[in-house]
Amino acid sequence: MRNAIQTMLNPVDRDPGGVAVVWCPDYGLRDWLVDQMESLVPEEALALRMSDVESALAEPTRLALLIPKDDREAVLDLDSNRDRILQEPARSQPIVLFLLRNGDGERALAKEAPSLRSWISGSDADPEALAEIDVPKER
Secondary structure, eight states: EEEEHHTHHHOOOHOOSSSSEEEEESSHHHHHHHHHHHHHSGGGGGGGSSSHHHHTTOOOOOOOHHHSSSSSHHHHHHHHHHHHHHSSSOOSOOOEEEEEETTTHHHHHHTTTHHHHHHTTTOOOOOOHHHHOHHHOOO
């Protein structure tokens, strides 16, 4: 069985200058996942919690743990600021966006932010889904 929490770090390691998404089932677990991410990343990442995209863009040398107040708005802001994220000087740490599964952010990602959806493909993690055990498969 895969380690669900450790799997959260894979998208962060995969694209150090990009955007990664961590899917959360609810707000309570989202806070716990953010705490876990902070405790697992190296100190050199200088992890910093942020609630808006502009703050994350202003800190290209820090691991931005983006915990938005409005998931849809954060997705659309990241989508429209892709060029700024990629501009020089390049980010040395990714932006990690914590989104609620089946929420407004997920719907916006699917319908309104095709550029961001394409960019994060493979750089998303769903710790809860990974922690589920498929009994027949495990046997």
